[in-house]
Amino acid sequence: MVGWSVIMLAQYVFIMPLFTEVWQLAAFYFVNTFAIWYIFAQPQQLLMRLLGAQHLVLMTNGAMQLTPRFDIQQALLQLLLIGVSMFVIFLVNHGLFSGQAEHVFIRQLRYFRTGLNARLQRLAKGKAQPLCFMTPVPLRSVAQAEMAFSRINLAIYPDVEAAQIHTMLAQAYRVCLHYRAFEDSYQPGWHNRHRIKRLLRRSSASLKMPCRHWQPACHHRQRQRLTYCLITRSNV
Structure with a gap:
C-alpha cells in the first residue's frame, strides 16, 4: 500500500500538471482505479483497494477543480498518514490479532x-x-x-x-x-423450580401420614409376636 502511495505521489507531481483536458483527468482516474482493483484482486485485500481508491481521491482533489491546485505538502501529509495507518494495521494483524x-x-x-x-x-x-x-x-x-x-x-x-x-x-x-x-x-x-419444590413438600407431607399410622401398627405387631413367643416357651 505504501508503494502504491509513492506511485500516486509521483504521478501527482510529474504527470497531473501536464493535463489540460477533462478527458485526460477522467482517463487518469479510470486507469489508476482499474489498476488498484485489478492488482489487489483477493478478497482479503479489500481494505487495500479501498484505501488505494480513497488515497487517489484525496491526493487529486485539488486537480479536479476549475482552477487546478497542486499542494505537494498536503499530498505528503496524506502519504504519511496512510503509511502510519498501514503500519498500525500491520502491527495489529501480526501482533495482537495475528492472522496466522x-x-x-x-x-x-x-x-x-x-x-x-x-x-x-x-x-x-x-x-x-x-x-x-x-x-x-x-x-x-x-x-x-x-x-x-x-x-x-x-x-x-x-x-x-x-x-x-x-x-x-x-x-x-x-x-x-x-x-x-x-x-x-x-x-x-x-x-418450574417453585412448582417442583411445592410438589416435593406435598409428597413428603403425604408420606408422613401413612408412616405415622404404620409405625404404631408395627410396634403393636411386634408386641403381639413377643407375647406369643413368651407364652409358647412357658408352655414348653
Whole structure:
C-alpha cells in the first residue's frame, strides 16, 4: 500500500500538471482505479483497494477543480498518514490479532473455553442468557478453530499429530452438543423450580401420614409376636 502511495505521489507531481483536458483527468482516474482493483484482486485485500481508491481521491482533489491546485505538502501529509495507518494495521494483524493459522487456532480454542465457562456460570446462577453479546459462542469458536487447523502446515510441527487434534475437536463438538442438551432441559426445570419444590413438600407431607399410622401398627405387631413367643416357651 505504501508503494502504491509513492506511485500516486509521483504521478501527482510529474504527470497531473501536464493535463489540460477533462478527458485526460477522467482517463487518469479510470486507469489508476482499474489498476488498484485489478492488482489487489483477493478478497482479503479489500481494505487495500479501498484505501488505494480513497488515497487517489484525496491526493487529486485539488486537480479536479476549475482552477487546478497542486499542494505537494498536503499530498505528503496524506502519504504519511496512510503509511502510519498501514503500519498500525500491520502491527495489529501480526501482533495482537495475528492472522496466522496457528495463532487463530489457539485464539479460537481460548474463546471456546471462555464462552463455555461463562455460559455454565450463567446457568449456575439461574440465568439462561449469556453475560453479554460479546461472549464467544462455543460452537462457532470450535468451527473456526477447525478451519484454522486445516490451513496449518503440519510439516513444520513434527511433534503434533493430526489425529490428536481431530480427536480434540470432536470432543469439543461433543461438549457443545451436551451443553445444548443440558441447557434445553435445564431451562424448563429452572423456570418450574417453585412448582417442583411445592410438589416435593406435598409428597413428603403425604408420606408422613401413612408412616405415622404404620409405625404404631408395627410396634403393636411386634408386641403381639413377643407375647406369643413368651407364652409358647412357658408352655414348653
